[in-house]
Amino acid sequence: MRRAYIEEQKREHGRKAIAVLPVHYPKEILTAMDVLAVEMWGPPGPPRGAEAGRLQTYVCAVARNALAFMASGKADVVDAVLFPHTCDSIQGLATLLPDFGGWNKPALRYLHPKGEARPSSRAFVEKELVSLATDLESVTGRPLDTERLRWAIALHREIDGLKAQLLAGRPRLPMDDGALYALLRRGEYLWPEEHLVELRAARDQLRADPVQTGVPVAITGYVPEPMSIFATLNGAGAFVAADDYAAIGRRVVPQDGPVEGDPFAVLRDRTFAAPPCPTRASDPRIRARHLESLFGRTGVKGVIVHEPKFCEPELFDVPAVKRSAAARGLPLLLLEGELELELSAQTVTRIEAFVEMVSTGRAA
Ligand code: SF4
Numbered sequence: 001m002r003r004a005y006i007e008e009q010k011r012e013h014g015r016k017a018i019a020v021l022p023v024h025y026p027k028e029i030l031t032a033m034d035v036l037a038v039e040m041w042g043p044p045g046p047p048r049g050a051e052a053g054r055l056q057t058y059v060c061a062v063a064r065n066a067l068a069f070m071a072s073g074k075a076d077v078v079d080a081v082l083f084p085h086t087c088d089s090i091q092g093l094a095t096l097l098p099d100f101g102g103w104n105k106p107a108l109r110y111l112h113p114k115g116e117a118r119p120s121s122r123a124f125v126e127k128e129l130v131s132l133a134t135d136l137e138s139v140t141g142r143p144l145d146t147e148r149l150r151w152a153i154a155l156h157r158e159i160d161g162l163k164a165q166l167l168a169g170r171p172r173l174p175m176d177d178g179a180l181y182a183l184l185r186r187g188e189y190l191w192p193e194e195h196l197v198e199l200r201a202a203r204d205q206l207r208a209d210p211v212q213t214g215v216p217v218a219i220t221g222y223v224p225e226p227m228s229i230f231a232t233l234n235g236a237g238a239f240v241a242a243d244d245y246a247a248i249g250r251r252v253v254p255q256d257g258p259v260e261g262d263p264f265a266v267l268r269d270r271t272f273a274a275p276p277c278p279t280r281a282s283d284p285r286i287r288a289r290h291l292e293s294l295f296g297r298t299g300v301k302g303v304i305v306h307e308p309k310f311c312e313p314e315l316f317d318v319p320a321v322k323r324s325a326a327a328r329g330l331p332l333l334l335l336e337g338e339l340e341l342e343l344s345a346q347t348v349t350r351i352e353a354f355v356e357m358v359s360t361g362r363a364a
Helices: 003-011 027-032 050-054 061-071 090-102 119-140 147-168 178-186 192-203 226-235 264-274 284-298 311-315 317-325 344-358
Strands: 016-020 037-040 080-082 107-109 217-220 238-245 302-308 332-337
Touching: 003 016, 003 037, 016 119, 027 037, 027 119, 027 147, 027 264, 037 119, 050 061, 050 090, 080 090, 107 119, 119 264, 147 178, 147 192, 147 264, 147 284, 178 192, 178 226, 178 332, 217 284, 217 344, 226 238, 226 344, 238 284, 238 317, 238 344, 284 317, 302 311, 302 317, 317 332, 332 344
Parallel strands: 016 037, 016 080, 080 107, 217 238, 217 302, 302 332
Antiparallel strands: none
């Protein structure tokens, strides 16, 4: 938790701060209401409190660590917590935290629709968006201003557009993967206007021609932890040319949706315009086609699947990822982790061997 930054945002700007569990949520509404979203992907490392023991050991580290962190008072700087309906574990936390963790601040929920767009799911998400805005009003003490919501939608659209340019132009960006991902992940807690400035500066560094000389690989999974995975990849002679992490690329919404009209309708449409993601129960066949297209246009030579242990939504989709890699004749490396602070020596060796195999074309 970025306590000093949150305290500064509250002190200097009078903002409220809300801890947000992964993955998808309408950040535009929070921004419009002057609420700082601080995402909690764990945090990584060993659980920081005994309350992790309230969950079975076969529950993922993201849920266990989040419960331990919040129940031990380490998130007390925020004014509320938001639980998107990502999976049963996160939904369970919404009950466990107040019941067993002593959490006595608002615990908000956001149920995003599962599956593809259809009349019922479109109507459902619109009601959820309005409901979340109403819940947030009780935290901020102020009603949502429609014009401000339009402004926030435009702001996040620009942020997504810049992220898309950086990810699509990866070979032309003179930056190592660690620096790029650190930049992209700063959006998990920075006030969006500050993040926008950083993203614009990075976009301005894009060159006309490729500068990356390593082997291009694709990476898909949940969240890039530990971040040292990128130093290992770069050190082995590869770079990430295609990203499909839930925390990164799967949250970059394409820019072709409408922007005019009722802002809640715009947000509803943006929900369904997002790339396919198993945490939203996207059809695996649609996801496989999406990945195949991504692998094809980025010219990657191999695919790394980097998942948290015991993550049902992600692991259910691994066969679809395997099919899309196989359809392109790409070798695949499957890694599982538990939010360790560093990669194990065994994992480092597996990555190095995979990159060597891919770069020499021995897998073809
Ligand atoms: S089960 Fe998967 S989606 Fe759910 S909290 Fe754990 S890592 Fe996230």
